[in-house]
Amino acid sequence: MSKRDELNAARTLTRRQFLELSGGAAAFAALVACTPSTPATGTSAPSTGTGSSAPSAKVGGTAIISLGEPDTLGPTSRALVGAYIFSFIANGLVRLKYPDMTAVADLADTFSASSDGKVYTFNLHPGVKWQDGQPFSADDVKFTFEFATHPNNPAPLSIDFANIVGAKEFKAKTATELSGVKASADKIEITLIAPSPNFLSGIATTKILPKHVLANVSPADIAKDPFARKPIYTGPFKVDEWKAGESVTYSAFTDHFRGRPNLDKIVQRIFPDPSTALAELRSGGIQQSFVTADQFAEFQSNNAFQTQQLAGTTGWFLSWDMTNKTLPFGEKSFRQAVSYAIDRKTLVATVFKGLADENYSLASPLSWVYNTNVPKYAFDQAKAKQMLDDLGWKPGSDGIRVKGGQRLEYATMVTTTTKDWFLAIQPMLAAVGIGTTKVDVVDFPTWISRLAVGKYESTVNGWGNFAIDPRADLAAHFRSPRGASDATGYKNDQVDALFAQAATAVAQEDQKKIYDQIQMLAEGDAVYAYLVRPKVLEVNQKQLSLPQAKIQAEIYDGLSKWGVN
């Protein structure tokens, strides 16, 4: 079951405001100096921190946590868990602030765009060091951008990189450098071809690479290089050892530019089976993990543990292949009727033990693009029946609706995770005359390869919200054409026109207005019948103190603020 959950749970990049924490770390620098496990990379007193000290967390100690195994720790990582790990071992020029997903300072203390929106200037934090003690410089940034756009890099240019002046030429080998990125002593200047409102959030996931380590490694070979298993970045924790299938160990980088983290060490244990992780959590073998709704109460009532209920990262919904000609999936009022038929309150109470929120939108209510006015088709069985009647689907002898000899009956593709949820949904649909007893249980790889128009009828679908820019979330579902795979066949010309308009509006308030309209139209079309957002349930031993978080990504993003009491 957990494969999918883990995947969805594990996205997002970046780190929290280190500014808040830097002061505290400096105040404790004296303690650090005598800690034996202080890494060998030089002096331990960070000079960058000023301001008030952090409250209770002490410096030192080890935290043992449970987290999935990354594919690689180099820049080619595509595993979602990699993003969590990068948020505490590496830095970008900017990073995304959770949970609203706006770009804030990281290696760049301040940044600004020119009035035409084409030139971005980043003022780099002074005195930053790599985890091997070497000084960081603007050249590393330029190197990283050239690495990403390098002709030998097998990855295609992302939209944001392709928009940098000279990137296409550099990729096509007609230029020897990436002319749009200019590095001076403590400044980076990036020139774009066209103003782009998404540029900052687009580069937030680009972690800056050490030129002195990777200068002679071809971007095509980076995943094979030792760097991929023991990288060097600028983040507050550095990778000590990765034992495949077993654990990854990190130690504090005491020279981190925003001050050292509280903990000395993090041990990330890798559990293929969630029940083992649960047993370890109970026995004290690990100190922090995430649990399911039916396990949560046990820890809530146990004094040895502390718990946090985090907002659901993944929103779940029913989706249909709207290109189906025999079934009414293409009819807006059919989809609305299904939405009205779903009793989300009961779902939350029974299947999720109250530990979920009702879901009515693709965008997370926590993100800045979310439109609070989106139409909500909340539970109303009578209305659902009425709408199906109006469509000409009349109840047959066994209650299943019929129209022109065609029964309103179809197959639903589920995974082992969503199967149990769907069992609770079936009677809700049957109550309004929709027959969904045919259920295909498939594994995740099969599910995702069949999630395309023409290959399925209906499915329980989920989307993780904090992986990418929230605007891209909307585009991935509502803009046409849809890119890699299209699960619905949804197309609304008005929506498409608005997306085109959004691409040129730079000011955030203009963006917000356009995306508000997009949501009103697309959610009004009831592309999906939304279900729930299961909460993410965090558990840790009391002796460990974690910062309060709203979403799971913040837990890892704020790892440098963890402490042992």
Place this chain on the structure above:
Amino acid sequence: MIPLVIGVSALSYAIIVFAPGDPATLLVDREQMTAETYTAMRVELGLDDNGAVRYLKTMRSLFTGELRSFRTKQRVIDAIGERVPTTLTIGILSILFGLIFGTVIGIVQATRPYSRLDDLGTVVSLTGFSIPHFWFALMLIMLFGVRLHWLPVSGIRPIGASDYNPVAMAPYLVMPTVVLGTGLLAYVARFVRSSMLEALNQDYIRTARAKGLRERIVLVRHALRNSLLPVITIAGFILPLLIGGAVIVENVFALPGMGRLAVDAVFARDYPVILTVTIFSAIAVIVGNLISDILYAVADPRIRYG
């Protein structure tokens, strides 16, 4: 043996490739997948070549040692090399566990046929046969790991250790060994019991007893020796049994072994890893059978090959 390996590799490759699922869709986070990335991914993984070409290319790079995992880009040989010690350790320990305790139980049963003790032995071995590995493992974890705190719940060695230190590792190996070895124990006990019973009815046993030899010597020197012969045939199917069990045991106890590697690879549709692990297991089984044949000939001079 070589044709067998070619057959196994071709067949498993076909099964892997025809299984539903597209590796390219699994390597990139679905939320971040674009049409360009998907296309580039298919090209990078060579998924657009036809099946036969892909098979030959894969086998060629397998033999040059350059075959790499889709997911981690690590050399498959290296990935397996990292995992073999764990699987081997658990495997050898559980074979020893199964053989020693299975033989003892079998002897005890055969010497007191149809007694209470014999019945108990039968119950133990039938339970051993039928008990699902994952359930047994979880029950042991619950009792000895969570309730009693006698043994660590999972892992192969203490946190922070990276070497293979037998003393430090011992507590971590107890539960996996017992779980993996119990099925084998049941087989061995049944085999030893029946062949020992048969041997005890032979004329030479009566002769030995008539000579006035002590019962212990009759049992161990005369009966046991001859009745162990059929047990050697077990060696042929121990390996498939262990490989199958290792997949479960390594997953439940979070051990970094080959079974784990195989399961992870299947879920990621990591074709090179699945293929290599399958070929490895096939070779192991073939070699196991060969060894069992040889042992059989060595143990019983009446058997001559060729």
